Amino acid sequence: MADQSVSVIIPVYNGERYLAEAIRTVLDQTHPPAELIVVDDGSTDGSAQVAQGFAAVRYVRQENAGQPAALNHGVELATGQFLAFLDADDVWVPDKLAVQLEAFASDPSLDMIFGHAQQFIEPETPAAVAAQLQSQRQVLPAHLPSAMLIRREAFDRVGGFRSEWKIGNVVDWYARATESGLKSRMLERVVYKRRIHGANISITEKQSRDDYLAVVKAALDRRRARQNLTED
Numbered sequence: 001m002a003d004q005s006v007s008v009i010i011p012v013y014n015g016e017r018y019l020a021e022a023i024r025t026v027l028d029q030t031h032p033p034a035e036l037i038v039v040d041d042g043s044t045d046g047s048a049q050v051a052q053g054f055a056a057v058r059y060v061r062q063e064n065a066g067q068p069a070a071l072n073h074g075v076e077l078a079t080g081q082f083l084a085f086l087d088a089d090d091v092w093v094p095d096k097l098a099v100q101l102e103a104f105a106s107d108p109s110l111d112m113i114f115g116h117a118q119q120f121i122e123p124e125t126p127a128a129v130a131a132q133l134q135s136q137r138q139v140l141p142a143h144l145p146s147a148m149l150i151r152r153e154a155f156d157r158v159g160g161f162r163s164e165w166k167i168g169n170v171v172d173w174y175a176r177a178t179e180s181g182l183k184s185r186m187l188e189r190v191v192y193k194r195r196i197h198g199a200n201i202s203i204t205e206k207q208s209r210d211d212y213l214a215v216v217k218a219a220l221d222r223r224r225a226r227q228n229l230t231e232d
Contacts, residue, residue, distance in 0.1 A: 003081045004101050005034035006149070009074030011067050012038060015088035016046040018195065023054055025091040031098040034080045039070040047088075068161035068169045071145070075160060083155050085145035089195045092146075096191040100149040103185060111154035111182040115191030117142035122197035139190060143174050146192045154182055 008026050012019055019038075026036050035058060038051040042064030051059040062073055071085060082101070086092060100113045119138045158177045161169045177184075 005080040007078035007080030011070035012088035013041040018089040041070040072160040112150035115187040
């Protein structure tokens, strides 16, 4: 049987409130990961104590450098044939890894597999944010790290997450993965649950939404450069 070892990486910054629940949903997978690496991005709360309270967790700390740097640090340490990621305030469904590995086994040509996310509202979420979510789809396809399982060699072909953008790094990485020709599949089922609360980075970092425009422009520039090379 092919190696199905999975390295899971959880980046955390001041996430003590939800981190333990995130860790438990990884350790309780029906297909247990080979390793779980928690990368502490310079937290000043009790995140370290929470992570170190789990014997199965490999805890590492770095000076605060942002989530992309924490994710890349985890990848550098990972030893599994597959990589998976989980935000410290979200949770996986129990068979997330199992169903994605089954999909890989059924189609060995795949490089990465995604699934749907189910959003849920934390009780302390500001009323305005909660009301906005109620008008949106609560289950949706997610081309996000927390919903992804990827072959390590495929991730290395794309390269790591870029730290220029606070939010846009995920969009940028997926654009580069597509440009690199990675073959993907979207499972028609929920693989993780995304917690909506007042401190979500996509809510608190509104000024960084300009990142998305910069990422799109960068992708277009790369496309034009390739076309120019082809024409020449």
